[in-house]
Amino acid sequence: MVRIGCGAGFGGDRLEPAVKLLEEGGLDYLVLECLAERTIGLGQKRRMRDPEAGFDPLLERRLRPLLPLLKRHGTRIVTNMGSANPLAAGHRIVRLAEEAGIALTVAVVTGDDVLDILDPRVPSLETGRPLADHGRILSANAYLGADALMPALQSSADVVITGRVADPSLVVAPLAHHFGWDLGDSDRSGGDRIGQATVIGHLLECAGQITGGYFADPGRKDVAGLADLGFPFAEVGADGHCALGKLPGTGGTITVATVREQLLYEVTDPSGYITPDAIADFRNVRITATGQDRVEVTGGTARPRPDTLKVSVGYHAGFVGEGEISYAGANALARARLAGEILRDRLKPLFPDLAVECLGGEAYRHGFLDGQAPTVEYRLRLVGRAASGEIAGEIGREVEAMLTNGPAGGGGARKLVQETVGIVSTLVDRSRIRPQVTVLESAR
Numbered sequence: 001m002v003r004i005g006c007g008a009g010f011g012g013d014r015l016e017p018a019v020k021l022l023e024e025g026g027l028d029y030l031v032l033e034c035l036a037e038r039t040i041g042l043g044q045k046r047r048m049r050d051p052e053a054g055f056d057p058l059l060e061r062r063l064r065p066l067l068p069l070l071k072r073h074g075t076r077i078v079t080n081m082g083s084a085n086p087l088a089a090g091h092r093i094v095r096l097a098e099e100a101g102i103a104l105t106v107a108v109v110t111g112d113d114v115l116d117i118l119d120p121r122v123p124s125l126e127t128g129r130p131l132a133d134h135g136r137i138l139s140a141n142a143y144l145g146a147d148a149l150m151p152a153l154q155s156s157a158d159v160v161i162t163g164r165v166a167d168p169s170l171v172v173a174p175l176a177h178h179f180g181w182d183l184g185d186s187d188r189s190g191g192d193r194i195g196q197a198t199v200i201g202h203l204l205e206c207a208g209q210i211t212g213g214y215f216a217d218p219g220r221k222d223v224a225g226l227a228d229l230g231f232p233f234a235e236v237g238a239d240g241h242c243a244l245g246k247l248p249g250t251g252g253t254i255t256v257a258t259v260r261e262q263l264l265y266e267v268t269d270p271s272g273y274i275t276p277d278a279i280a281d282f283r284n285v286r287i288t289a290t291g292q293d294r295v296e297v298t299g300g301t302a303r304p305r306p307d308t309l310k311v312s313v314g315y316h317a318g319f320v321g322e323g324e325i326s327y328a329g330a331n332a333l334a335r336a337r338l339a340g341e342i343l344r345d346r347l348k349p350l351f352p353d354l355a356v357e358c359l360g361g362e363a364y365r366h367g368f369l370d371g372q373a374p375t376v377e378y379r380l381r382l383v384g385r386a387a388s389g390e391i392a393g394e395i396g397r398e399v400e401a402m403l404t405n406g407p408a409g410g411g412g413a414r415k416l417v418q419e420t421v422g423i424v425s426t427l428v429d430r431s432r433i434r435p436q437v438t439v440l441e442s443a444r
Contacts, residue, residue, distance in 0.1 A: 003234070008079075009205060028075065041139045064096055067102055076157070078173065089161050106442075107161070118428075139312075167201065167202070170201065192240065192301050199300030230249075245294050313424050318392075322382065328376065335410075347398055354395075393417045396416060400413045
């Protein structure tokens with residue numbers, strides 16, 4: 001039996017549940033899944049400015065409290081927090097260990113960056129247009145599979161850190177390593193163990209989503225204790241049998257319903273969920289409640305893994321300008337609408353697709369005096385896209401000018417300009433990808 005917990009389901013996830021899992025979970029492995037589709041493109045932008053940057057900006061904050069615990073409890077961490085610069089992330093982890101006086105081994109998996117071999121003339125899967133037509137290409141990262149992680153796990157490293165790896169593969173690899181499963185099982189008839197491992201990885205990858213986060217809907221799907229939401233772990237046997245649970249005393253819930261929602265999350269074809277490890281089939285998956293916050297999952301199968309790997313391509317998609325301003329009190333809605341009309345007229349020549357929204361309408365009590373009459377507030381928001389940051393900034397400047405150049409009572413103006421990264425995808429033959437593992441050790 002092996003016990004795997006998931007301590008992060010995206011880059012901005014909470015830190016405390018992972019600490020609790022390591023302290024009390026009796027884990028063999030803790031997975032931190034921190035990459036979204038745009039994350040590496042944004043990381044690549046940071047790396048262009050600083051060659052030592054590009055990994056997850058929360059790496060130090062997330063790992064500093066975890067490193068002492070993983071050594072104390074004999075748990076191994078597997079994470080994709082390397083983002084656009086896994087090797088620099090590995091060196092940073094080593095420095096964290098040295099600062100804490102911890103003897104630590106880090107295995108860094110690289111090879112997902114395929115920008116050098118990408119043909120910008122090939123079509124994107126989403127539009128059919130050549131990749132180069134979408135904008136200046138910033139990044140191209142192949143979704144590596146469990147086979148890329150296996151040498152790192154065989155090195156006995158305390159921490160395995162990667163760049164772009166398919167989310168379920170972060171779980172498939174530890175299972176295959178622990179039980180000695182042949183990843184080629186999916187290339188033969190059945191493929192039950194790798195298919196089932198892919199199901200488990202897909203269920204765990206979003207962390208708190210399986211324990212009631214993103215599930216709760218007051219009055220329809222009530223979830224208790226969300227303020228102290230616990231994250232999940234899976235107990236997996238050598239045959240792939242899986243029991244999902246969470247730590248006693250933590251908030252949230254694990255039920256057939258929460259597991260079923262996560263099973264179908266971001267899945268367009270339950271009969272053919274394509275990963276680098278297998279084409280998993282979810283149709284025969286059985287989800288059974290066996291106790292309080294205890295659910296068994298069986299029945300995952302798979303067809304042979306694909307000959308190609310998906311590549312996520314980040315491109316420069318221009319700049320987005322935003323502006324917001326509030327109107328409150330008597331006749332607030334009419335004043336907010338008038339402000340929107342004025343701003344649309346002023347900005348339309350630069351932003352033909354300008355979005356203008358009037359949000360709110362809630363009653364708020366201003367001040368701290370009991371019995372003070374509530375007032376209604378509306379928030380006007382404008383968003384537009386431009387080729388340059390200077391032009392995008394016109395939205396915020398015009399919104400701010402409404403403080404004295406528009407309807408009465410405007411306040412709380414806010415403006416923002418940010419460069420945006422667009423994402424499209426393509427396929428690359430897996431034989432062209434050459435993953436590598438670099439092992440680093442802290443000074444003892």
